[in-house]
Amino acid sequence: MEQETVFIRNQGGVTVLSDLLQSLDQCEGFCFTVAFMTFGGVQLLVQKLSELEQRGIYGRVLTSTYQQFSEPKAIEKLQSFKNIEVRLYDQVIEGGLHAKGYLFMKGELVEVYIGSSNLTTSALKENIEWNVKLTKSKSDVMVEDVLSDYELLWEAAGSLTKEKLEKYKASYQRFKAFERESLLEVEDALLLPSEVRPNLMQQAAMKRLNSLRQRGEKKALVIAATGTGKTYMSAFDVSQVKPRKLLFVVHREEILRSAKVTFEKVMGDCNISMGLYTGNVKEIEADYLFATVQTMSRYYEQYPRDYFDYVIIDEAHHVGGQSYQKLLDYFTPKFLLGMTATPERCDDFNIFDCFDGHVALEVRLREALEENLIVPFHYFGIRDIEGVNLSDVKLDQIHEITKRLKVNERVNFILEQMQLFGYDGEYRKAIGFCVSVEHAEYMTQKFNEAGVVSACLTGNHSPEERQVIIQRLEDDQDPLEVIFTVDIFNEGVDIPSINLVLMLRPTQSPIIFIQQLGRGLRKQENKEFLTVLDFIGNHHKSFLTAIALNGDRFYDKDSLKVAVSTGFPDIPGDSFIILDSISKEQILTQLESENFNSMAYLRETYQEFKRMNRGQTPYMLSDYLKYEGAPDPVSFIKKEKTYLNFVAKVEQDSFLLSLLGADEFVKVVREWSGQLPLRRPYEFILLNYLMRHPEVMHLDLEMAIKEVLKYVDAVCEESVLHALQCLGQVYYDTGEVSQYLKLFECLGQTIVVLPVFNQLRHAPHFKPYLEDVLMYGLVRYQEEFGTNDYGLPFFKLYESYTMKEVAKLANYDKKHSAFRGSGLLTYQNDFFLFVDLHKEEDIKESINYQDQFISADKFQWQSPNATTQDSERGQKIIHNKEKGINLHLFVRKFKKIDGEVQPYIYIGRGNTIHAEGNKPITIQMELEHKIPAALYREFNYKV
Template structure:
């Protein structure tokens, strides 16, 4: 009901009354249309609400961030968003906002160009702006807004003045690291450059983030796109493969053997039966089938054609023209072609908006590839309202990777995955529906139970699978993991070996990397910075980034730098960050084990001599920069620009007990800020709660910490607390006494032998209390817990 009312109100707020003025304006517009020879290019803009096409939530956020980035003097930015989320419209909205005199829109492929031009013409009409193409066959050189292919522009760019264009847009910006792009980009000097990409992958070892001065205006991955309704929902059916297909003893990478075992007539019959049973949305079926190898794709094509299902096999061996022809045939409502079987050419970059069915016909060995293939059918199109996905799940040893891909969170644990499976992935936003048959569900749950996601064996498998997607290059940098939706979380590798490079050296047995780490100062600096990942506040790393290129920084200068990333920050928090970087709050063990990078004196922070020496080495410096940039990128993605104040807590974020010391500006040794379930700093009380106790049966039965519902929580104070003490009064009369009770909850203390983080569920206020030593209180939560998080806490698997 709340969602319905919210949606109604948003439509109401945007609506205008069709009064006499509105009707008169519209009549005037119609009379112009009759007399105008430019009938096609005029669009009615309501003077009361001039934005006849309004930006979606993603586009609004991107524009706000682009404005903020420009306001601090930056001239470049990158937007990362899944295919189909409206990046081209977003760029047109921002151009309209920026009002440049001339624009250059550069693309890698010509088929995108005309659509981009039409988008701009639709969004920026009636302003006397001319739009033109600059391609092999069109040379509208004098157009105000010029849409060009890189192939053509790289031959003719010197015919333009370097400052010809005020605004430069690079679509598919991950190609911008190529020499042809580099020459063009280096030549032009626009006021602002915007890059857009679905996958910011590194090519030729040049980092695409660096091309845009590490300014990421927005990152929208699959779950964000579903939540914001930027793509259509999908109906996923996990279907247990036929009994005759046994993959239990096959190496997941042995595609030749997998192909041999999948080429079974009985399986083809089974797939066709399910294809017909589950159907598709739309008049004509337009289906992509993802196969194990080209041989497998050809086999499926032949067998489907034999049975009267018009199919074609497309692979990297086919020409661009041939692929384009068959894609058009599939999209054509009157053509007989219904199925394209392929291996990987549609993983990213090739766009077939009207696809309404996807078949997963090979075992999933990578969450990244699974998400890319799923994404091929999620584009909005007038012919469909949802995508049907049929996944034929075999008995191979890595079936659980499907659950990781569908769960959508890079930061998962065993328990959250099991809850997701048992609840039909209720955590996925929107109208998406996921259903696995009982056998597949049980098979996956059993595999998850038997897998240790923290073990070195598992981490190595994750790492090497990611390396394959990195074209076999060693992924040396943390920012490499920001490339793909579904990438592993590299902080797990850091937790294992104290720094990412240490982990790579260990699993690769690489002598060159090992040699780098022989320098104690470099290794110490990496460990010191890595120990702070993932960041829970951004201040320290912003200051660290500034000091990479400056000798010193004052509190005011630091605050100015931090305000480039967040809406506001208190001066006292900046001072606390200086003190923290000076290791004021480290105990003796921490000081002994970590290199000191910064010195703080009289309100000024400087680099230590040891850290300066590390930064003088270009190779060392690159890895230090990578660690800092990864921290900043990940923070921006998870926390955005919000000023969370002090304490610096974000709802439903993960925290360890010691994090709270940093985030409440605690000015004593931080390692002392742990122990019992209740810690305090002035008027902030932090309640750390384990829902499932691991002590004796008697203690478990007597323990009364629990969710009453999504709005109320029952908590027991430490055993020695009585109602008459100051602490007791602060708990039971917290609101009257100005005491904030912050609740941190976790389901289990440990999973797979590793300590679990707490989830911050916000502040609670005591509404009922009873008992002595301990006091049992009923807390009303200031924020109703979202269903998906509540389910994860209370669901028993």
Template sequence: MSAFDVAQVNPNRMLFLVHREDILYRAKETFEYVLGKTGKKMGIYTSNVKEVEADYLFSTVQTMSRHFKNYARDSFDYLIVDEAHHIGGETYQQLLNYFTPKFLLGMTATPERCDDFNIFDCFDGHVALEVRLRDALEQRLIVPFHYFGIRDIDGVDLSNIKADQIHELTKRLKVNERVSFILEQMDLYGHDGRYRKGIGFCASIEHAEYMTKKFNEASVPSVCLTGNHSPKERQVMMNRLACDEDPLEMIFTVDIFNEGIDIPSINTVLMLRPTQSPIIFIQQLGRGLRKNEDKEFLTVLDFIGNHKKSFLMAIALSGDRFYDKDSLKVAVATNFAGHLGDSFVTLDAISKEQILSQLENEKFNSMMYLKEAYAEFKRMKRGQIPYMLCDYLGCEGAPDPLAFVKKSKTYLQFIYQVEKDLFLESVLSHDTFVKVLKEWSSQLPLKRPYEFILMKYLLNHREVMTLNQELATREILKYVDSVSPTSVTHALECLGQTYYDLSDQAQYVQTFDWIGGTLVTLPVFNQLRSVPHFKTYLDDVLTYGLVRYQEEFSTADYGDPFLKLYETYSMREVAKVANYNKKHSAFRGSGLLTYKNNFFLFVELHKEKDIKESINYDDRLTSSRTFQWQSPNKTTQESPQGQNLIKNVERQIHLHLFVRKFKKLDGDVQPYIYLGKANTLSASGNNPITLQLELEHEIPPQLYRELSY
């Protein structure tokens, strides 16, 4: 990918940095293949070879760190850092602080490394391309997997074990009967390929050593590898496992193989301890997904005990970065149908019942659950406190930090509640800062990016005090393909709090004013952006919002109203993206809201038990392409509104359908899912009218299953 981009950009000089010399030569060969006809001279720069006259130079970080001052700071137009998850290291930072390329590109397969350095800061929050597990499976970049969730033996009781009770967990897992059971299941489910080549993930070094001993006694050649072994010893054993001629079948390990190994021949993964984190689960699963000539799929055996957090595997396997309880229950009940490409998941009846029960009873929005999720993520960060929302970006399987925001109004307030950090206590004592942070945080996740784009520009350009239509448009177009003048004006009006009601104005502070076609920064905003730590935390909210928006919406223009198919929206968010020019809080409270020639239909599929009969409408999906909807109960076919609904195509009325399964889950109000535009096929009755609608887009199978379940 980097070679193709360099071919397109055609820089005068390029530097490609790697951390291992063997990668260096492969990179140079690839560039020569892709750019061979450009006439660019390519060279190697290592401790032994220094082809300094090359236009495109390929160097190890170690060598360049000793000789970088032989080059001018602007020597290279284009700088590429391979394995960019190492970029927080002192050597890498020394080089990045010295060189001033026009463009910096980082590449990594493991951004979820989650150490104490935020990779995104080095790249201004920009993600050029991201391929996650589900995408990689759908695009067949990796092999599919066959996952078997197997109920553990009755003699292993993990019901009262906590994640950090490693000694007790090890003691309960070291059971001879369990080893025999694992071997039986391996024979039952088999593996793809002539030879079994597997990794077993254990609870501790003691557990890994125990499994190795027992497997060797059962004539399954195995070794134990842990952090106590040297890199050279690890490499020897990895080479043995990769070799078909070597009898070695299994490596039992703890921690060290969660990331950073490359053994394509692995065809078996054993999960031998309770899933303690969706992040670790994904990392361990990924060890066996590399393509190999003699492998069509990976076999994963997960021995699910009665641990109280068994449901974490559902979060990992769902493939959704942002999930809710109901969607997880449907995924488990349907064996994750439609989630994972050609892969398939099988849970035995007892394991499935246990996980569904745990999901039903778990309070995902409780402070206890959120603290546990945060603590696990912090452990993944090697004990470093993740002070920034952006710390969660790039970590597949990480908790959604907006759940923390929702609980405490801002992420910083949640961190303070958990950590009791004295510096944060000082920061949060500034009432004005907190009110602005709350206002900006309340807009996450973004449904349109314009306001955040403009605020980020103003926050980082202290000399800019006003924004007009032309400058605002120019800044917005740096992030999106196109934007209408009406939307730009509406975004500027929103920044000036034009559509805030009295309640909004009471809880927030006005930072901008919309005066005569110009947005003016107010003194309070200028004061906040002049204080470094205030600016840092505010910029984190803006960066997180824009990066997450980019992941979910890309750069496309979704028109007016600015609605993306199958995205979720609150009524107030619909008002915003429709450029509604009245108080946005007024755009709610009815199943039918209208603005210009757009009719917005809001439906709850499962009505509350105590709903009044007069509003207990018979709204339902009748197929993946059709929907039955009933109008407000005072509407007749002869009324102007009734005619607009019945003859919507003829009258150029756009019917936008939004649905949600439940109004609330665990006390939290749920957003609506946008199913797109619909047109009326037929109408019957009055007070209310029953309309048969045809959707312009067929609902995808996975979503249809979820809405129908």
């Protein structure tokens, strides 16, 4: 059946790759012609090409030698398929080949796909590409012309002999060598030390650090993955502060020398002396001193307390150690900066508290990919062999899982898949993550027997033994290809050359998954991407992989289902996630049946996090901020009103149970916990200030504004006054007044501390838990909202809000619990439109065709049933712009998911462009902000 012409580009979650994979899946034969191809581009098709090989579907691929761009490795990979013939068009023959076309045969029909896309990773996802796809009969004149032209080119290229390919490979290698030499010459000429420039991540950190200092703060923490440029960032910040004396403290001497070189590059010739302070070298007269903690902790008293203006603690996750605490207790710098890639390694020590809760920057995996700070990855989810059955085992039954994974057939399958997917670069540098030491030793033995040189590293090996093996893997002349390990490489290990990660164990935790993935993402010269092969078994928690890949701690089930169904198109940059059809279906089925709000699920999630926390009970909410991929503790709060209640119930902890017997403490913790996650930080900022300054007995508007400005770029006086009134329970209803404890008396523009709050903040057994709620709220707020002033009402586009939160953020001056209803709520010149796109969780039965997105920038909304066009309210809605009325649109897909009421997503303001009907009025509005493709897809996608 002939189809309409379709315009295909990398937009709206539909990529050139996703469309090509769909066409390959449905075809009976195919012909490609591309000017360029790379191994990365071809690798993304191999899973589908392998399926076509098994089905006997024949294909032809024509590429060119133009500018020696096509990678020989890509050509060889395609040649490895028995069902594919590749030919190489030499431009010397007759003109250069620039055509890009993909032809798919379907009986008497041909799907013709012609445009700008070559077979490269960027073209398949990121580049601005224009392609036109149409399906026509073979007898169609245009199709006949295309097929005829293809045959002429195919014949002109001739068979790709071994000699012809070897000749091209030699030419390609010569060209690449010349390219590298030219690039080095340019870099030598241009990249002078004085011209080193901060990237966007570093600029954001510098801005935040400068703002904190201007507001009188003296400490801050930066959290960013290995390889994202934390040391450069610190050097750039020092160059803007220009301290007289600097101390840079690290744990290992090799990092110290590298840091000193970085500072010299950034600072250039600025008449500042830099020196080392180690066991062997003591250049104590230097202005900027780079010291190991071991040496400095022995001789620190030789310096006055205020000697250093700026102190930097690298690898700040070690600050809980005695050596670091000596230095932090002694020195009184004007500013203290901590930097870490792994805050989770702090054991019982609260790293956030050590730096007064000020996180100047947090760069997690998704942000690092967006900013191109790490290499992209190609993730392939591969269904494990049928002979391995994990459906009836729990993920903590390590011995049993090990026994079931030690199967020769599985080893052969893993080797086959490694051969199929390949890797970027000339040499394979792989890490295989196993379920146990026994499993790692087994895999090492079997790989060596198969001729793949491998080594095993576990916690049983000394640091020196580990370093020897790591150096062997890094050495291109060493035959070692694979290191099998358990958990020792999850974090804190830097092996830049890794180009292949093997996930050989069931995903037990999103935290572990992200840590293991991160081992291969460090940038290195000539390294374009990381290949990840994940062997997904049939265990009942396969969906944890989807949670990890979705890259968001705060998710709901529906958004996960959409991400899995559409191939995670929102993963940034040139990263790709491809699940085979069986794994995808299994994960979707599990997501559908799992209730994320059930006590059983929450208990299991908590216990897994506890195992990640070295088996120690995570008493604090801030523990969850340390780990990327950690569960959202707010889900525990929603279940039991407070996090402490949840932990006490799960652990039957006698200390917590006694603590929770204090009624006044419980009421306060419950009230504060109920405000998480924060949508406006002002109240928590002021509470945090009062908790940390127990001598302060009242807080006026001027002081409150000053404190708030330590966290945000700007704030209006009206909003801070409203926050003070909220703290004084001015807008509480009678139920809330009886449920919670009054801590402050609001007197005009001042709040006065009441005795009960004063007692609680002085109580050593209560204070840590109260401060923890505030700390968690503020640090998480910084993660999600940054320091921006979102105006009034204080709404961030595409964030989620409840009706009660909307009232607070609009500075609503009546009881906030009264701000509820359906459809439309108003306050002054702001009209708030609340829309449920689907009335029930069953999307097929519940679509609301009256309230719907017409396009990404237009929305149709139906007013409350009693509204007429000639009423005052109707006129304000219809002529909102002329009458100065702001129409704020809030949308949610479902009212409830797994029985839990869902918040609304703020879509922004809209303006009426058409109205018809009465009681209700059907309004069409143009949105002031075009909704992002990912969110538009999620609202409209039917799983």
